[in-house]
Amino acid sequence: MESVVTEFFLEYGLFLAKTITILVFIVVVIVLILSLAHKEKDKDKIEIIKLNDKYDELRHALQVEMLPKDELKKVLKADKQKHKKEKKKSQPDKKRIFVLDFMGDIKASAVSALREEITAILTLVKPNDEVFVKLESGGGLVHAYGLASSQLMRIRSQDIPLTIAVDKVAASGGYMMACVANKIISAPFAVLGSIGVLAQIPNFHRLLKKNNVDFEQFTAGEFKRTVTMFGENTDSARIKFAEELEDTHILFKNFVHENRPVLDINRIATGEHWYGSKALELKLVDELMTSDDFLLEQSKEADFYSIIYKARKPISSRLSSFIQLTFEKLFYSWWQHSDQSRYR
Numbered sequence: 510m511e512s513v514v515t516e517f518f519l520e521y522g523l524f525l526a527k528t529i530t531i532l533v534f535i536v537v538v539i540v541l542i543l544s545l546a547h548k549e550k551d552k553d554k555i556e557i558i559k560l561n562d563k564y565d566e567l568r569h570a571l572q573v574e575m576l577p578k579d580e581l582k583k584v585l586k587a588d589k590q591k592h593k594k595e596k597k598k599s600q601p602d603k604k605r606i607f608v609l610d611f612m613g614d615i616k617a618s619a620v621s622a623l624r625e626e627i628t629a630i631l632t633l634v635k636p637n638d639e640v641f642v643k644l645e646s647g648g649g650l651v652h653a654y655g656l657a658s659s660q661l662m663r664i665r666s667q668d669i670p671l672t673i674a675v676d677k678v679a680a681s682g683g684y685m686m687a688c689v690a691n692k693i694i695s696a697p698f699a700v701l702g703s704i705g706v707l708a709q710i711p712n713f714h715r716l717l718k719k720n721n722v723d724f725e726q727f728t729a730g731e732f733k734r735t736v737t738m739f740g741e742n743t744d745s746a747r748i749k750f751a752e753e754l755e756d757t758h759i760l761f762k763n764f765v766h767e768n769r770p771v772l773d774i775n776r777i778a779t780g781e782h783w784y785g786s787k788a789l790e791l792k793l794v795d796e797l798m799t800s801d802d803f804l805l806e807q808s809k810e811a812d813f814y815s816i817i818y819k820a821r822k823p824i825s826s827r828l829s830s831f832i833q834l835t836f837e838k839l840f841y842s843w844w845q846h847s848d849q850s851r852y853r
Contacts, residue, residue, distance in 0.1 A: 553820045555629050560608065560804065560813035604811040605638045608804070613646025613683055617653035622818040624660050630816060631667060639670040639811075642690070643800045648681025648703060651757055657682070658764070661689040674800035675699045680782050684793070685761065688769045694803060695785040695794045702793060704765055705780025706758045708750070714741045 607630045611619050630640060642661070648654065664671045673679075673690035680703035687693050687701070695701060717724055717739060724739040735750040736742045758778070766774040771792045788794045804813060 553625070553818070555626070556815075556817040556819055558815040558817070560815055561808050564805065564808050602637065605635070606807060606811050606813050607634070607638065607640050608813055608815045609640065609642045610815075610817070611642055611644050611646065611657070611686070613644070613649065613654075613657070613686075615649035615653075617646070617649055617657045617682065620653065620657040620660060622820065623657060625818040626816045627660055627663055629818070631663065631669075634667065634669055636668075639672065640664050641800075641803070641813075642671070642673045644673050644675055644679050644683060644687055645677050646680070646683030646686065647678050647700075648683050648685075651682070651706070651761075654682025654685050658686050658689055661686055665689060665691070672803070674798075674803060675701060675785075675794070676800050681705070685764060688765045692796070693794045694796045694798045694800075695788060696799045697785045697797050699785045699788075700782050701785065701788040702777060702782040702791075703780060704761060704778040706754050706761065707780075708754055710736055710738055712737070712742060713739055 609623065609626050611623055613619060627640075634640075646654075661671065661673075670692075671690045672692045672694065673687045675683075675687060675693065675695040676699060677696070678700040679687040679695075680700055684701055684704060714724070726734060726737065726740055728734050732749050735746040735753070737746075762774055762778045765778070766772060769792075773791075777791055777793060783791060783793065785794060785797055789797055807813070
């Protein structure tokens with residue numbers, strides 16, 4: 510009888526603990542919703558980071574670890590005096606370089622931030638300033654990368670020098686963006702080129718026909734639809750679709766050639782891609798250098814500012830991210846406890 514009572518209280522205690530845990534979680538979620546709703550009024554913002562300070566911090570960290578104490582004191586004192594002189598001395602004409610990062614996906618989603626960053630720069634840019642873009646993209650949708658390239662053209666149209674660095678890849682739509690620059694630098698093994706157009710589509714017509722499934726499509730206009738996934742494709746539809754691809758390719762070639770006339774466009778617009786060393790030979794790039802080397806070299810003469818646009822996430826997105834993270838932490842905690850119990 511005593512064991513039955515003990516077992517009952519143990520089960521009741523476990524049930525009570527679970528109930529309290531669930532209630533606490535619900536309360537935390539409600540508090541979070543109210544907190545996020547209060548912050549919903551926050552606006553999108555531009556974050557500015559002076560990169561010269563980053564290099565100074567790295568240099569100082571190494572000096573602290575490597576220099577003897579007496580020598581370190583002298584170096585720090587000299588640096589302090591140098592900074593004081595620079596602050597007193599007005600340098601209105603000192604060159605500024607604005608650094609942007611573009612990490613491209615198939616939809617060129619980063620163009621939303623890019624347009625805001627460029628707008629911010631153009632409100633205060635001076636004639637001797639420069640824009641430096643670290644670009645990484647394997648290309649994607651034509652209209653999306655067309656817009657991204659047009660955003661970079663806004664810098665060129667203001668006669669502001671534009672340098673683009675490719676550390677990994679700028680292919681297809683990525684190179685469409687890169688060719689806008691006054692100067693292109695790339696790492697030796699970066700991939701560049703792929704000036705071509707690709708379209709591929711599966712066709713399930715025979716599968717549907719085999720299973721006695723009809724597919725009907727209604728259009729107004731002879732070429733509203735050419736090739737299709739479910740209907741039977743005709744030779745005339747294929748020819749028309751190929752013509753559209755060729756028109757897009759010609760548009761792409763002309764854009765690259767207009768912005769980078771040094772290229773032998775017929776030689777490089779074959780859809781091929783090349784590594785940095787060969788790309789330099791073909792004049793797809795102007796110099797082999799990583800973005801890090803460029804920034805370090807130029808930081809001695811210019812002020813560098815990283816410009817980052819941060820869009821406010823909607824409350825639903827922030828809430829789902831929090832809940833997902835919370836569940837992941839709870840699962841990991843449970844798994845770790847379970848794993849430890851297993852080996853006791």
